[in-house]
Amino acid sequence: MISISWSDKFSIGVEIIDEQHKKLFQLINELNSNITGNSSKQILSSSLDALISYTEYHFREEEDYMFNVSYPRFEQHKAVHDNLKEQVINFKRKIQEGEDDPKQFLDFLYDWLTKHIMEQDKKIGKFMDLAVLRPIM
16 A cells, blocks of 8 residues: 545545544554554554544544534444444454454555545535525524
């Protein structure tokens, strides 16, 4: 996997979420660097834990945001997050047991994150744009 670079195409127009997405890109790049640099298992595990921890934080923040703005697809979006959490837990266990390749995990995360932002999170931004344009009653 090559490094993942932030560009405006990933922006959803909600600053707090965009900043968190940038941090996720950074953590994925750090994990990639540790994998390709043949870092120790301890460093690799620490890097993976940091990514998982920040992802959980981001999901809570994003879900709170969606709930607070009455985002109509909140439940479906949360279910997508929950599904990823389960997949990550399984990947982490397999990696720790030597059953899975961390590079495959990185490819999966890269694909998941970029598609999720472009296909799911962008809808939050569009919803907020429409909310701002609605006339005040």
